[in-house]
Amino acid sequence: xxxxxxxxxxxxxxxxxxxxxxxxxxxxxxxxxxxxxxxxxxxxxxxxxxxxxxxxxxxxxxxxxxxxxxxxxxxxxxxxxxxxxxxxxxxxxxxxxxxxxxxxxxxxxxxxxxxxxxxxxxxxxxxxxxxxxxxxxxxxxxxxxxxxxxxxxxxxxxxxxxxxxxxxxxxxxxxxxxxxxxxxxxxxxxxxxxxxxxxxxxxxxxxxxxxx
Amino acid sequence: xxxxxxxxxxxxxxxxxxxxxxxxxxxxxxxxxxxxxxxxxxxxxxxxxxxxxxxxxxxxxxxxxxxxxxxxxxxxxxxxxxxxxxxxxxxxxxxxxxxxxxxxxxxxxxxxxxxxxxxxxxxxxxxxxxxxxxxxxxxxxxxxxxxxxxxxxxxxxxxxxxxxxxxxxxxxxxxxxxxxxxxxxxxxxxxxxxxxxxxxxxxxxxxxxxxxxxxxxxxxxxxxxxxxxxxxxxxxxxxxxxxxxxxxxxxxxxxxxxxxxxxxxxxxxxxxxx
Numbered sequence: 261x262x263x264x265x266x267x268x269x270x271x272x273x274x275x276x277x278x279x280x281x282x283x284x285x286x287x288x289x290x291x292x293x294x295x296x297x298x299x300x301x302x303x304x305x306x307x308x309x310x311x312x313x314x315x316x317x318x319x320x321x322x323x324x325x326x327x328x329x330x331x332x333x334x335x336x337x338x339x340x341x342x343x344x345x346x347x348x349x350x351x352x353x354x355x356x357x358x359x360x361x362x363x364x365x366x367x368x369x370x371x372x373x374x375x376x377x378x379x380x381x382x383x384x385x386x387x388x389x390x391x392x393x394x395x396x397x398x399x400x401x402x403x404x405x406x407x408x409x410x411x412x413x414x415x416x417x418x419x420x421x422x423x424x425x426x427x428x429x430x431x432x433x434x435x436x437x438x439x440x441x442x443x444x445x446x447x448x449x450x451x452x453x454x455x456x457x458x459x460x461x462x463x464x465x466x467x468x469x470x471x472x
Numbered sequence: 473x474x475x476x477x478x479x480x481x482x483x484x485x486x487x488x489x490x491x492x493x494x495x496x497x498x499x500x501x502x503x504x505x506x507x508x509x510x511x512x513x514x515x516x517x518x519x520x521x522x523x524x525x526x527x528x529x530x531x532x533x534x535x536x537x538x539x540x541x542x543x544x545x546x547x548x549x550x551x552x553x554x555x556x557x558x559x560x561x562x563x564x565x566x567x568x569x570x571x572x573x574x575x576x577x578x579x580x581x582x583x584x585x586x587x588x589x590x591x592x593x594x595x596x597x598x599x600x601x602x603x604x605x606x607x608x609x610x611x612x613x614x615x616x617x618x619x620x621x622x623x624x625x626x627x628x629x630x631x632x633x634x635x636x637x638x639x640x641x642x643x644x645x646x647x648x649x650x651x652x653x654x655x656x657x658x659x660x661x662x663x664x665x666x667x668x669x670x671x672x673x674x675x676x677x678x679x680x681x682x683x684x685x686x687x688x689x690x691x692x693x694x695x696x697x698x699x700x701x702x703x704x705x706x707x708x709x710x711x712x713x714x715x716x717x718x719x720x721x722x723x724x725x726x727x728x729x730x731x732x733x734x735x736x737x738x739x740x741x742x743x744x745x746x
Contacts, residue, residue, distance in 0.1 A: 359583045363622060385557075391578035393557055405554055 267319060267367045268293065271447030273403030274304055274315035275437055276373040276383045277415065277430045278396055282458040283373045283381035284430040286438060287315050288403075288469065289451040300450040300471065307462075308334050309344040312374030313455060314354070317401030318388070319367035326366050329357060347376040351384045351392060358390030365389050369400035374457060381457070403441035403448045410437055431456055435467060442469040529698030531660030532562060532573040533668065533688055534629045534640050536653040539678045541631045541638045541708035543571055544685030546660065546693050547701035547719070549578060558701030559719065567592060568712045570608055570632040575658040576625035576645065580616075584626060588612045605632040605639030606651065613649040620647060627657040631708050638708060660692030660699035667691050678707065682716050686725070693722040 271292040276285045287304035290297060305315045306327040314330060316323040333353060337345045345353065354372055358365070370386040385398040397415050399407045414433055417424035426433075434454060441448045449469045456463040532545045545562040548555060562574040564585040570592065574581035591611055595603040603611075609630040616624055626645045633639070642650045642657065654672060656664040667688040676684065685705050693700040703725065705717035 355579075355583070359579055362579070362583075362624075387551070387556075387579060389577070389579040391582055393560060395557075 266364075269318060269367070269402070270298070270320045271402045272302075272304060272317050273399060273401035273407065273438070273441055273445065273448045274317050274371055275399045275407060275411070275434055276315060276371045276397065277411070277434060278373065278381035278383045279426070279430045281375060281379050281381055282430065282456070283375065283383060284434050285313050285315050285371070285373050285455045285457065286434040286452050287317075288438060288442070288448045289453060290447065290449050291320055292447050297450075303453055305453060305455060306331070307455075308350060309374070311457060311459075312345075312347050312350055312372070313457065315371045315373065315400075316368045318369045322366040322368050326357070326368055326370075330354065333357070347372070347374045347382055347384075350374075351394075354384075354386060355390040355392050358386060358388065362389055369404075371398045371400055373398075375459060379459065399437075401448070403438075403445045406441050406444055407437045410440055431465075438469060529696075530562060530575045530658035531656065531664050531689055531692035531696060531699040532575050532627075532629065532658050533654075533656040533661070533664045533685060534573065534631050535655070535668065535672060535681075535685070536638050536640050537672075537674055537676050537681045539676075539681060539707070539709065540633065541640055542681045542685040543573060543629070543631050543706040543708065544689045544717075545573055545704050546658075546689050546699040546722070547704060548693070548699055550698055555700075560701070561704070563704060563706055564589075565713070566608070566630075566632075569602065569634075569708075570605065570630065571706055571708060571713050572612075572631075573629045573657065575627040580624050580626045580645070581628055584612060584616055584624075585628065587615065591615075602634065604634040604636070605630060606634075606641060608632065609639075609641035609643050609649055613643045613647065616643075616645055617647050620645075629655050629657060631706075631713075633708055633710055633712070656688070658692075658699065660689075660696035663692040663695050664688040682707065686717060686720065690722055690725045690729075694726060 272288050272290055274287040276283060285305055289300060289302050291299040291302045304317060305313055307313050308330055314327060334345060351372055354370065365388045367388060369388060372384040376382050383395045383398045384392050385395050386392045397411050399411060412418045415426050431454060438452045450471055451466055451468055454465045529550050530546060534541060534543045543563060547558055547560045547562060549557045549560045564572040564574060566572050566585060566589045572585040588608060588611060592603045592608055612630065616626055624645045628643050630641045630643060640652060642648065642652065642655045654668060671684050682705055686703050689703045700722055702719040702721050703717055704719060707714045707716050
């Protein structure tokens with residue numbers, strides 16, 4: 261009789277890019293189990309406050325529980341403090357929430373993104389037990405390795421000989437990145453949901469990826 | 473009738489206590505951390521433990537000299553063979569007069585050293601004076617000592633200045649707490665020790681000491697695959713600590729050294745034989 265394994269990777273990729281006071285978050289909508297596709301319409305991104313979002317890849321059950329828990333903690337914060345938590349406060353909150361399960365971790369790989377109190381768009385990348393770092397851009401999930409080199413090249417100008425800085429459209433970049441991932445990663449595909457978050461508001465859009 | 477025999481499995485009924493990492497899907501053990509002996513032990517080979525005792529993928533170093541303490545670290549974090557980041561902050565600013573370094577599990581180091589900061593502050597408030605460096609190191613050692621055998625991975629140096637002058641302690645998840653004048657922790661420590669031991673003198677000037685720390689990290693980052701990114705150097709002195717080098721790219725230091733040695737563009741001159 262084989263031992264019950266509580267962990268399972270449901271695949272998928274999330275990407276976030278911060279430019280100035282704006283942050284663009286994308287997550288594919290495919291959930292897989294081994295070689296089976298369980299859903300083509302699953303949203304991996306949760307809005308925590310008016311400007312802050314969490315995007316999670318990994319195990320869906322752990323991600324759902326984590327998102328629910330964070331929403332409850334944010335609601336509690338709002339009651340106790342009379343205002344929404346800043347992105348900086350949320351970043352520590354997510355860290356300790358993940359570390360509280362140090363010995364039976366949430367199988368989740370998170371990107372916490374939004375606009376901080378200083379008006380700057382920021383992305384925080386996490387590992388499964390809460391180690392985090394502030395980033396200009398991040399990718400997590402099955403397509404991480406495929407996409408991060410593209411993001412390094414476009415956002416930082418690595419592996420180029422010209423004088424380069426990114427001045428394009430971050431939404432376009434995220435779309436290109438997902439198209440690239442979907443070509444070579446079996447677990448990423450179907451659709452991508454994109455949130456374009458800026459002080460002016462949130463623009464949500466969707467576009468199609470390969471369904472194979 | 474569904475097969476519920478998995479509920480009888482005593483293995484799953486004890487998820488959180490003994491060597492939890494061994495029970496998990498082996499691929500999952502690659503969290504953003506510097507690979508640890510436990511990862512290799514979990515793969516079931518008894519020999520691996522001894523062979524890979526060094527495997528805390530990073531290089532950190534600290535030494536005491538006449539001007540105080542120099543702390544120098546690299547900035548690379550790996551998940552297996554994937555480079556998670558080349559810009560990680562491996563020096564944790566515990567408070568204005570205490571620094572902690574990070575080697576091993578990033579989350580473990582960050583969490584426990586941040587918790588140490590909280591405890592040190594409480595000590596200040598309750599006792600009306602700053603905690604000693606040795607005291608802070610002991611608190612950290614005892615905190616993680618409670619989790620001995622649970623799989624925490626942390627190799628840190630606590631550096632600070634107290635009433636006894638400069639103090640440098642190495643604290644480990646094995647329960648080690650050592651006071652010393654020169655330490656290096658991590659997979660690149662072997663390279664750093666070579667450079668440090670060759671040039672270390674107690675009576676160095678501040679500039680010499682900073683350059684020694686920077687150079688040792690550069691050499692470790694150059695030769696150790698698990699170390700690299702940027703060099704960060706801190707100076708601990710009577711008035712607290714100063715971040716002397718915020719982030720200096722190891723590749724750029726390599727270019728500078730090449731130029732000094734007159735070996736610049738050597739790669740461009742290499743021709744390939746068909």
